[in-house]
Amino acid sequence: MWRWLHPYAKPETVYHLLGRWLPWATAGAVLILGIGLVWGLLFAPADYQQGDSYRIIFIHVPSAMFSMSIYVSLAIAAFIGRVWQLKMADWALAAIAPVGAVFTFIALFTGAVWGKPMWGTWWEWDARLTSQLILLFLYIGVLALYYAFSDNRTGAKAAGILAMVGVINIPIIRYSVEWWNTLHQGATLTVFERPPMANSMLFPLLTCILGFAFLAAALIMQRMRTEILRQELRRPWVKQVFGRPAATGERS
Amino acid sequence: MQFDSWQAFIEMGGYGFYVWLAFGVSFLAMGVLVVQGLRARSRLQREFTQEQQRQQRLARRKQEVS
Amino acid sequence: MSRASSWTALTAIMKRDLMVVMRRRSDILNPLLFILVVVSLFPLAVGPGPDILGRIAAGVIWVAALLSALLGSERLFREDYLDGTLEQLTLQPQALPLLSFGKIAVHWLLSGLPLVILAPLCALLLKLPLAGWGTLMATLLVGTPILSAITAIGAALTVSLGRGGALLSLLLLPLFIPLLIFASGAVEAALVGTAAWPQVLLLAGLSLLTLLLAPFAVAASIRVSVN
Secondary structure, X not given: XXXXXXXXXXXXXXXXXHHHHHHHHHHHHHHHHHHHHHHHHHHOOOEOOOEHHHHHHHHHHHHHHHHHHHHHHHHHHHHHHHHOOOHHHHHHHHHHHHHHHHHXXXXXXHHHHHHHHHXXXXXXXXXXXXXXXXXXXXXXXXXXXXXHOOOHHHHHHHHHHHHHHHHHHXXXXXXXXXXXXXXXXXXXXXXXXXXXXXXXXXXXXHHHHHHHHHHHHHHHXXXXXXXXXXXXOOOOHHHHHHOOOOOOOOOX | OOOOOHHHHHHHHHOHHHHHHHHHHHHHHXXXXXXXXXXXXXXXXXXXXXXXXXXXXXXXXXXXXX | OOHXXXXXXXXXXXXXXXXXXXXXXXXXXXXXXXXXXXXXXXHHHHOOOHHHHHHHHHHHHHHHHHHHHHHOOHHHHHHHHHOOHHHHHHOOOOOHHHHHHHHHHHHHHHHHHHHHHHHHHHHHHOOOOHHHHHHHHHHHHHHHHHHHHHHHHHHHHHOOOOOOHHHHHHHHHHHHHHHHHHHHHHHHXXXXXXXXXXXXXXXXXXXXXXXXXXXXXXXXXXXHHHO
């Protein structure tokens, strides 16, 4: 299997492969997310309890779902980079982390905006909101460490270690926050644990989730391509990508 | 179609402000992410071109000297 | 490598680190004074009423402990990095995680243990009801090793960056959250009269797990930082 995989470990090959997939992922993201959002905003019925405010769910739930799984993929990339010394897996951190951070931010923000009409407050120290906030800090930490080093490769490796430490901590953090929340507040807010959704709401939600998956893939691919170029800027193959510069007639 | 008019769609049954705030900021964040990614690439392109031109100039000067 | 020589290496590095710090006592005293100052600021800020102070006492002491751990993190690896000792350590035949464990242990001896001893004074200043004292000491005793271990990971990651203070707190404070929650939860449980030992046991378990895994992360970080 290693022999089969080996050519794919070359940055140039990966760059062109991603370049071939990127248009499809982008088209899929625009199309599917477009359908899902129009469906959700225009055609799905209003909720009998929450009225039309529940329509925030169509971005809140997908971004919250992927914010966590993107962090796990970040840690998996770091692990691969660590164990098999695959430098591209380290670079993937720089591609994945900003996307995950923005997804986490969106989940947090939409959660807060949804909370205002439903719970009557912008910010509730609800277990999920709190652990989402901590997740955002973890993402920012990984990114800050990645770019703190003047040498990109050291930064990538250091950020990888931090990502792995973080992923071990995530279940502990989640558990502790949930435990803390039930300790401090008797009443649990059960906006999320509602009876199963009607199909007319579920299908547009699933479409949006699929659309967000495509969106995350497209964003990560684009960033990965840039990161490959950034790390390989002095290599000859990059010349073909950027093309030779027009010979300008500058005199000095 | 759940809404009778554009007006009703914008109002979202009284929750218009919250719904559109959530959607607006989300799209803004996504937009920033996309634009920043594209700009990082064009910055690399510029950096690369400058480097190439610098090397060309150096080569030319070396020729002139020799 | 036989077991004996690993043990010798561990004790040697601990002895060396202890000796280095003993020559400069201010390094031990400053974090403790920092905690005392922070703790005595709180009554001035929220008012001296015992009902408020008693309720927030455990949390304040723990937050002060987290901050002072960050404050004292520089001396873990900084000088060893600058004078090349850290590089020598990576070339030792003994396993680097073992040596990292030694460093963590010394850091705990010099910052965690004094904190446990200092805790009654802080509790007194903050008017923590007597029912919570034992639990506070217990959580500090089992919780500060986690503090030392995770601080060591962050310090090893940022040692090659000149000034990593703000970055270090950004990296580490989120990881301290479970510790903070369980520790202050345990004290609160003791204050309201319910059993605090489940949280203390949980913290002890977390502490063991962290001490088991952290040396490997520290060793990996040292290798990244050194080359």
